[in-house]
Amino acid sequence: MRYLEEKMVVLSKLAANGRAKSGKNNSSVCFVSGSGEFSGVNKIAAKVRKDVERVTGALPNQVEWSESGKVSGASDAESFVIFGTVGKSAIISALAEKRIINLDNVKGKREVYSFTVVKQSDIPGLEKPALIIAGSDKRGTIYGLFHISELLGVSPLVDWAGVLPAHKDRIVLTEKDNFVSKEPSVKYRGFFINDEWPAFGNWTMHNYGGFNAKMYEHVFELLLRMKGNYLWPAMWSARFSEDGPGLLNAELADEYGVIMGASHHEPCCRNGEEYKYLRGKDSIYGDAWNFRANREGITRFWEDGLKRSGKFESVITVGMRGEADTAILGKNATLKDNIDLLRDVLKTQNGLIKKYVNADLDKVPRMLALYKEVEPYFYGDKDTKGLMGDPELDGVTLMLCEDNHGHLRTVPTEEMRNHKGGYGMYYHFDYHGWPYSYEWTNTTSLPEVKEQMCAAYEFGIRELWIVNVGDIFSNEFPLSYFLNLAYDYEKYSDLDYTTEQYTKEWTDFQFASLKKSERSLIASVLTRYTKLARMRRTECIKPDTFHPVNFGESDMILAEAEKIIADVEKLNRALKKRIVPESLYAGFYSQVYFPAAGTMNVLRLQLTSGKNRWYAEHSILAANPLCAKIRKYLEFDKSLVRELDTVDGGRWYAMGWSEHIGFQNWNEEDNQLPVEVKTAGANKPRIVVWLDGDSSVSIGQDWTRRILRLNAFRNPEVSEVYLNIATASALPFKFEIKTNKKWISFDTTKGEVSPKNLLQKVAVRINRKLLAKDGNKDETPYIGVFGVNESAPKTLVPIEVDVRPLCDASLPKGELPAGTFVQTGDYISIEAEHFVRNVAANGAAFKVLPGYGKTLSAIKAFPVTAWFPTAAQTENAPNAPKARASAENSSHAPFVEYAFALDEAGSMNFDFYLSPLNPVSKKNLLQFVAEVNGAKILKDVVPPTFAVGDDQQPWGDDIANNIRISTVTAQCKAGLNILRVYPVTPAFVLEKIVIHAENKPMPYSYLGAPETYRTPKN
């Protein structure tokens, strides 16, 4: 009886006497709703009770309290969970009246709930400890209920993905858990099921028989558990308002408080597919999706849509696009034609909405998507006024869209931010279109989502956030983050709360029942695989994307991909053994194993194919065993997709069916699986020799001999380098390795390559102590790989070794700042976060975005909305270049400073590796300033003609490469040089800087040269 003495609610299977209760509703707690409550709320309560059972093994009973005061079935409960919606629930009214609960911070709020544990409710028949959840509205109560699940450790994915919670015998809630929730940061928060064939479509046909309410029941639950409230249903072959069957989908959504929208081209509660079914020669809707030619039919089509669905809670799409994601008028229409047409459409639609939904248009959430071709209709051009500020758009939420690949396009300027109706953002975790589609499995980077969605919020886009999640499957993880950020912007936008930390916490929560080491490994896998997968989307990786040799790129990525696969295989084996079917395994499989193993397998497949080709191109026989690997990886891919069909009894059937290898076009058609290339080698004994990281090869024969150059030892941190000796014929080849220097040694000095030993890697080592004592510094150090064969062509591969002292050796001690990048080879490569100084100005400063981008991280100036048009000006040079920058703001600019030291003076290229973000305004400006030894250079990152869209370059290539390289050329000195980087416009996110002589282009690699040597921190 101890429990009753405190403010404490226990969710447990045990009765107060410590014995397990028996029977169906065998929990010690009883849920209580009030009469008048929303039916949807009660349905959600049932899901939460199920969660209690999932965790404790005991299913709580639920009873209804009415003003009559009678409750039945609650007598044996030891505590209560009382829930209800303010203004709807009789019991909440009663509790408030009795001042058991205080609704001051709840009433009138949006989607807010209070969570109050009381010693006893003071309600007759319920005089026991109670948790009282009072929601400000339907979703407030629902979120309050799901907050119980959260406290129970139940994942929002529990129903959708089978991510089952850890068992606990009892959960105790006390007044420490009391709180009042906040209003969500973003008003409409949701996702869009899209590109649903072949995966989602076949999945729902197979598991539910259609796009019906049986399926949507699960989708709605997923959305609400994630504290979302807004959904765009599947729309390519589905008709949400017809497939329920009938209105069942829409009715169920409304009951649950799920606000329905329709995608950007489906106005007035009509699905695009609907018209296809209803149109025809004799149709009352006519037979043309054309507001000019078939105004009457189209208007009636909309009218009937609003009549049918206007009663449900919706954000009604307005505007009009062509069918199937195309422009509304043909190619010959002028901008003005289009704008006039769209205005006419809006006027018509607003009229219909007034008539059939609500005469007060302000009460009707409406949305116009500024997607693709609609965007210019909104902005107009210099000759044609756009729809911006048009009375028909008053109160309409303007949905701005990113570029389908995760990068915001224009954002509201300060003057635009007051638009009544506010702004929305349509974001993508999945896309079907140019320059490439990404639909198979999650390749989203949380740091990138965070950076862009925070920017969106800061620029005032707070009314509506929707994200295209494709088939949902495997995108639940980034979706969690997206909806968390939308719900509680302050918490999740914090730069100190890294996405890596988020990932750890997310993993710990989802997989609480696993061992700590397993959870930690899962979090690590999620962080690592998404990093690799986002370097380039799975679908558009090709055998030549990464370089098979240069900078060791291929080997490095291959090793990481293999490690991730090994990690998830290990987890998979362990979990498969331990966990019974229908349990957490489905969650692990869908959220971790499948996307990580799947994407990393495609990556290793393409990397292996690239290596296979490179070897074969040089007649290197090591190409041949890679053919079997290519086959194996292709087979692994197929088996993975087949396995997914059967996991957890077919829970994910068809979800892996999207093509995902070797896209030649933006879509899967004509995709090319890697081929196997086999070489017979040369007729005579031959070797091919190269150094790790450098694709210069030498076969060492007289006429074509190439001297290889080894300069890696100039880097004081490198003491071992690998030499590759590969046979390029089926005949054995004996070699010996010699050097003229005692301080160079090898792990082997002779050997034989042959079909039995295709490739010999030889470690070359340096002894720096002996080097220091070398009395003959003028003699060029060299290594020779000599053929020692009776009948092979005479072979000698010469390797010159560069161990010249670094330029800092001749500088006075302490002249170089700690962290100076000192040249050791042909170039210097700097990760953006490795500046030596970070100087703020007027409250603005660069900050590091951890984990962002293709390599280490990135930096970006905050506040993110700030412009620094005067950054290029210097005191000494008042007439410094202004280029296309116009002064919106005259504050001084912050900067970061990098120190680097060169062997020789010369004209150097600075390749700035930038995130391929888009200019934030119609001015099309994206600028920064590079200052080299005091001389400022204002750089336009994109040309004035820059545009986003199908067939637009350089945008398309940058998007595919996930980088935009912007090069500045400047004269440098021998020895120390200082580079400062200033932001000018927003959307300047810097990942890396590569410095090399202007006349010495960098060898190809996908990631750019890896970071080079810098002096240690003092």
Added chain:
Amino acid sequence: MRYLEEKMVVLSKLAANGRAKSGKNNSSVCFVSGSGEFSGVNKIAAKVRKDVERVTGALPNQVEWSESGKVSGASDAESFVIFGTVGKSAIISALAEKRIINLDNVKGKREVYSFTVVKQSDIPGLEKPALIIAGSDKRGTIYGLFHISELLGVSPLVDWAGVLPAHKDRIVLTEKDNFVSKEPSVKYRGFFINDEWPAFGNWTMHNYGGFNAKMYEHVFELLLRMKGNYLWPAMWSARFSEDGPGLLNAELADEYGVIMGASHHEPCCRNGEEYKYLRGKDSIYGDAWNFRANREGITRFWEDGLKRSGKFESVITVGMRGEADTAILGKNATLKDNIDLLRDVLKTQNGLIKKYVNADLDKVPRMLALYKEVEPYFYGDKDTKGLMGDPELDGVTLMLCEDNHGHLRTVPTEEMRNHKGGYGMYYHFDYHGWPYSYEWTNTTSLPEVKEQMCAAYEFGIRELWIVNVGDIFSNEFPLSYFLNLAYDYEKYSDLDYTTEQYTKEWTDFQFASLKKSERSLIASVLTRYTKLARMRRTECIKPDTFHPVNFGESDMILAEAEKIIADVEKLNRALKKRIVPESLYAGFYSQVYFPAAGTMNVLRLQLTSGKNRWYAEHSILAANPLCAKIRKYLEFDKSLVRELDTVDGGRWYAMGWSEHIGFQNWNEEDNQLPVEVKTAGANKPRIVVWLDGDSSVSIGQDWTRRILRLNAFRNPEVSEVYLNIATASALPFKFEIKTNKKWISFDTTKGEVSPKNLLQKVAVRINRKLLAKDGNKDETPYIGVFGVNESAPKTLVPIEVDVRPLCDASLPKGELPAGTFVQTGDYISIEAEHFVRNVAANGAAFKVLPGYGKTLSAIKAFPVTAWFPTAAQTENAPNAPKARASAENSSHAPFVEYAFALDEAGSMNFDFYLSPLNPVSKKNLLQFVAEVNGAKILKDVVPPTFAVGDDQQPWGDDIANNIRISTVTAQCKAGLNILRVYPVTPAFVLEKIVIHAENKPMPYSYLGAPETYRTPKN
């Protein structure tokens, strides 16, 4: 005794009584030389007697007649062959004295012999019928002796290549055979054994133990039998004057009358390799091949060379080059430095020659090669006078060189032609250098040799012709032609005596013992394989040289190559069965089988590899069976080379060892054998569809569907076209073919492609009668290939059929000349010889060069030395373009006229496919005039900076491609157009013209589009 009654000499085994003679010297004829005769002549007589034995089975005896009148051993002879050299031979003197022979046309001549059959010689003891051969000099007598062999039907290759003659019981010579030979057209005629490793070098080490007299015995015999007289010996590791052993080589040459030269960089009877052996710190010759630094040593080296070898008949090389085919001074030397040095060298050498060889320099044949870098030293430049006209060069034969690839460089201008000493030409059937080497087996085209060597002769190059024959092996056939032409220019230069006819006669002569059908097949094989092999040299063919699909190029060549291989395999089987070892088989194998099968196998290998790649690139599974073919062809190549080592007891051991597949560089190093590419195909059923000859493919799926276009039926001569339907996955794919037109039919209208039927070729046929009746001409004719599968992606490949009437249909009948090329597709292609008019001017006219070039033939204006600088002028346009042409000659120019008719007017490109010849003078002019509908365009084929040499472009690419495409753009009319082509400079050889719209580039092919439709001859 009938024989004695006539002027008749019988070579026979039979005695007069008809019974076979027995014993060693069992012939009915006896050879008689005179005392005082050259020993070499007697040795040659022995070879001719051996020939008699080879033919008749009976070896004639030989006796010597001296002024004493005694002969022994001739008593049982029934007739005599009396031979001797005028001024040397006692018996010839005696016969002349008795007026049995008349020496008026022999005496004092160069290399002339008389051939006289007399009833009896009137010499005591020799009073029987006799053939009397009187030579004007040693070689005159030798050629006269070998003329017997010729009459016997013995091939010049009898000893060298085992080309054995047919057996004849007896050969009868009568006075009808009497004649006096002509002086050879070219004074020094010979070949150069070069690039002798690995083939020739290993061959002679294996068969003769070195580069010694045992081996040269055969080489000299070959040369003399071919009526050559001049030889450059092997020189890369050999020392002709040391390897005999000792002077044996030189002595033997001198004995046989073989005039020795040394290659272009081996002056003063010294071999380049000699210096390597003699140099050294303590050497009297010093230790530097440097006339500046080691003048004394080098001078002594030359001096000792002349002392040693000056006594032998030689053409002494003068001048000096760097070691191993390189320039003499370093990169920093000026042109003047080099010229001064060379003049100094010449002066020194001339001094030494006067001292040690002959004080009268005019009596010493000397040669300076204007090879590679030496050429500019001769011509100088605008600032520096070259060596032309220098007294040190007076009487020195100036050897001009072609570009190593068979194209003359500068030739003597009219003013230069009087140079005392005359000119020589160094030509190549084999080359080791840039842009590619060709050393394996014969790929020389007789029409090209004829065209260029005749031009050389016409330009006055008549003193010396030498050809680099590499290892000799397999180049004997073109060498025969080369030496024939040099010996009897008038006969072999005749355009009416085609090289094809020459080939037939050559074959009939070599292989007289074979059946007529076999001989005819061999001649055809030689003509056909050399044509194909010369399109691009074997070594530098790559998988992408020919296009696997466009214009059916690959299929066409593949079929021809396969046919040639089948032909020689058939011959080989027949001959192997029939012919005993050591017989004609070795000759057939070396001259026909090996080069034809070898080159054609490499061709089919590379073509198959190209197809393999193209298929694999499109995921077409038909790629996979080609991998086995690639392996098979590679193995065939190896087995051929192995077999050659054993043929005829090792006669050709090592002669096939040169690498010859997939050169990446100019030499064999790093050559790449074709790889095998295997594709797994796509995961889903997929087809790839294309039309024969057009590499546009369509997979027929929704987003990327490409419409194919079939316009082949516009050509009235085409009634059937093939459609290719290939599976691009391992899953079966059913298709149906439909059309909207009754006049289109197919050999199959449905089918399935699958791993069992990878590629379905469907014949599409047109019924022109039904087409004529088609009442619905406005409807676009189309063909659809439909997928009819349950689960494959929806597939429809649409093919639009273009059957628009040709433009001539609307023209008045007879408006078009017969032979007008009427447009049927996107372009018109014209073989140069298919002009409609050929108009001469002032005795100059175009003539056809049959069999010349990459496709049908070529045309060239004669006389070949003529310039037509006024060709671009017209009466109406006196100020017509003069470009860089300067008037050397003001005659009007001849022209050819082509008629072509276009569908539409427009700006058209005329791609002139020219033989990649070089400008004939230092002016660097290569020009022609294209006149389109009366408007003349003067075209410079090469830029003013054009140069021949290492790394020179466009020369290098043109040489490799064996074509130079020169494009002229002109406006054309719809309907009939007239193109006239005029020569301006020499060296204009036109093979083909392709006409296409300026804005519509031609699809890639190596040969250019094949000839298109032209109206029939009336």
